Amino acid sequence: MEAVAMAKGVLTMAHKPLLLNCLFSRSSSITSKSGVIFPGLQHGYRRSFVSTSDATSARSGTAWSKRSFVVRASSAAGEEKQPSIGFLGLGIMGTAMARNLVKAGYEVTVWNRSISKCDALVSEGAKRGETPEQTTAACDITFAMLADPAGAMEVACGPQGAVKGLSAGKGYVDVSTVDDETAKAISDAVRKTGAEFLEAPVSGSKKPAVDGTLIFLTAGDKSLFERASPMLDVMGKSKFYLGDVGNGAAMKLVVNMVMGSMMASFSEGLLLGAKAGLDPKTVIEVIGQGAISAPMFAMKGPSMVEGQYPTAFPLKHQQKDLRLALELANKVGQPSPIAAAVNDLYARATKNGLGDEDFSAIIEALKACKRTQLSNNEKTGITNSSTLRFSES
Numbered sequence: 118m119e120a121v122a123m124a125k126g127v128l129t130m131a132h133k134p135l136l137l138n139c140l141f142s143r144s145s146s147i148t149s150k151s152g153v154i155f156p157g158l159q160h161g162y163r164r165s166f167v168s169t170s171d172a173t174s175a176r177s178g179t180a181w182s183k184r185s186f187v188v189r190a191s192s193a194a195g196e197e198k199q200p201s202i203g204f205l206g207l208g209i210m211g212t213a214m215a216r217n218l219v220k221a222g223y224e225v226t227v228w229n230r231s232i233s234k235c236d237a238l239v240s241e242g243a244k245r246g247e248t249p250e251q252t253t254a255a256c257d258i259t260f261a262m263l264a265d266p267a268g269a270m271e272v273a274c275g276p277q278g279a280v281k282g283l284s285a286g287k288g289y290v291d292v293s294t295v296d297d298e299t300a301k302a303i304s305d306a307v308r309k310t311g312a313e314f315l316e317a318p319v320s321g322s323k324k325p326a327v328d329g330t331l332i333f334l335t336a337g338d339k340s341l342f343e344r345a346s347p348m349l350d351v352m353g354k355s356k357f358y359l360g361d362v363g364n365g366a367a368m369k370l371v372v373n374m375v376m377g378s379m380m381a382s383f384s385e386g387l388l389l390g391a392k393a394g395l396d397p398k399t400v401i402e403v404i405g406q407g408a409i410s411a412p413m414f415a416m417k418g419p420s421m422v423e424g425q426y427p428t429a430f431p432l433k434h435q436q437k438d439l440r441l442a443l444e445l446a447n448k449v450g451q452p453s454p455i456a457a458a459v460n461d462l463y464a465r466a467t468k469n470g471l472g473d474e475d476f477s478a479i480i481e482a483l484k485a486c487k488r489t490q491l492s493n494n495e496k497t498g499i500t501n502s503s504t505l506r507f508s509e510s
C-alpha cells in the first residue's frame with residue numbers, strides 16, 4: 118500500500134518576508150518529509166498568495182498566523198482558470214469545509230438536501246446548486262460530505278445524482294465516512310463517466326473542520342489527488358494517499374473504531390472514579406498527564422463532567438462507524454470483541470434518543486446501564502462481547 122503524508126505549512130507573521138520570497142522563487146522550499154506540499158506545482162501550475170484575513174481570523178484568531186493558497190491552473194494561452202468547486206452535503210462538517218473553500222477564494226457551488234442549509238454559504242459568496250447532477254455538471258471538482266453509505270450512494274447515484282453530471286475531465290471527491298464497498302461502488306459509477314474519483318474521509322471533527330486542520334485519508338485516482346491537493350490543503354493540515362479505493366475507508370474505520378472504544382472506556386473510568394469517591398476533574402487531570410493522555414479526553418472531559426454534550430460528532434455517526442468497522446473486521450477475519458461490545462452500547466444509546474448528541478454522551482448510556490447478565494465465564498472473570506449484556510436500570 119502506498120502511503121504518502123504531507124503536512125500543511127503553518128505560516129507566521131515573523132516568517133512573512135521569508136515566506137513571500139520562498140513562495141515566489143523556490144518551489145522546493147516548502148516541503149514535508151515525504152514530498153512537496155503542492156504537488157501540482159510540478160505540473161505546470163503556479164501558486165498565488167491569496168489574502169484570507171477573514172478565514173484566517175476565524176481559524177486562528179490572528180490575521181497573519183496562517184495563510185491559505187489558491188492554485189490556479191494556467192491554460193495554454195497563459196490565462197488563469199481557477200477550478201470551480203462543488204460541495205454536496207452541508208451538515209456539521211460540510212458547512213465548515215465548504216466555508217473554508219469560499220474564504221480561500223474558490224468559486225463554490227453548494228447543494229444540500231435540506232435547502233435552507235445553503236443559505237448562510239450563499240450569503241457568503243457561494244452559488245446554490247439545484248441538484249447534485251446540476252452541481253457536478255457546473256463544476257470541475259465536486260466534494261461530497263454525506264452522513265452514511267446510504268446518503269453517499271443516493272447523492273452520487275440516485276435520480277438527479279452527481280454521477281449524471283460528470284464527464285471526462287471532472288473529479289468527484291467523496292469525503293464522507295463510508296465502508297469500502299460503498300466507496301468502490303461510487304468509484305465505479307464515477308469512472309464509467311470518464312471522470313476521476315478520490316475517496317478522502319477525514320480524521321478530525323467540527324473544530325478542525327472550522328480551523329482547516331483536518332487529516333485527509335485519500336485513495337483512488339492519483340491525478341485527482343494532485344489536482345485536488347490545493348483544496349485539501351485549504352481544508353486540512355495533512356493528507357495521506359493510500360492507493361486503491363477502499364483503503365481510505367478502511368483507514369478511517371480503524372481510527373473511528375479505536376476512538377469509539379476510547380470514549381466508552383474513558384466514560385467508564387470517569388464513572389468508576391466518581392463511584393469510588395474521586396473528583397472527576399482530578400481524574401481527568403491525572404489521565405491527562407500520563408501515557409494515556411489524549412486531546413479528546415482533555416477536550417471533552419470537562420463538559421462530560423458537567424453533563425453537557427454539544428454536538429461535534431453525532432453519536433449516531435460513531436455507532437455507524439463502529440458497525441462498519443465490525444463489518445470490515447468480519448470480512449477480513451479479525452476478531453474485535455472490544456469494538457463489538459462498544460458497538461452494542463452505542464447502538465443502545467442511539468435507540469434511546471442520544472443519537473443526535475455528541476458521541477461523548479455515551480457516558481449517559483453507561484449511567485443508565487447495569488450489568489444484568491454475566492457469562493458462563495463469570496467464575497473465571499473472563500467476559501467478551503458475546504457474553505456482556507447491558508440493560509436499562
Ligand SMILES: NC(=O)C1=CN([C@@H]2O[C@H](COP(=O)(O)OP(=O)(O)OC[C@H]3O[C@@H](n4cnc5c(N)ncnc54)[C@H](OP(=O)(O)O)[C@@H]3O)[C@@H](O)[C@H]2O)C=CC1
Nearest residue numbers: 206207208209210230231263264268294322323429430434
Ligand atoms: N462530525 C464529525 O465530527 C465528523 C463526521 N465525519 C463524517 O462525515 C460525514 C458527515 O458528518 P456530519 O457533517 O457530522 O453529519 P451531519 O449529520 O451534520 O450531516 C449529514 C449530511 O448528510 C446529508 N444527508 C444524509 N442523508 C442523506 C440522503 N439520503 N440524501 C442526501 N443528503 C443526505 C444531510 O442532509 P440534511 O441536512 O438534509 O439532513 C447532511 O447534509 C459522516 O459520514 C460522518 O461520519 C467525519 C469526521 C468527523
Ligand SMILES: O=CCCC(=O)O
Nearest residue numbers: 319320321322373430
Ligand atoms: O469521525 C469523526 C471524528 C474523527 C476524529 O476526530 O478523528
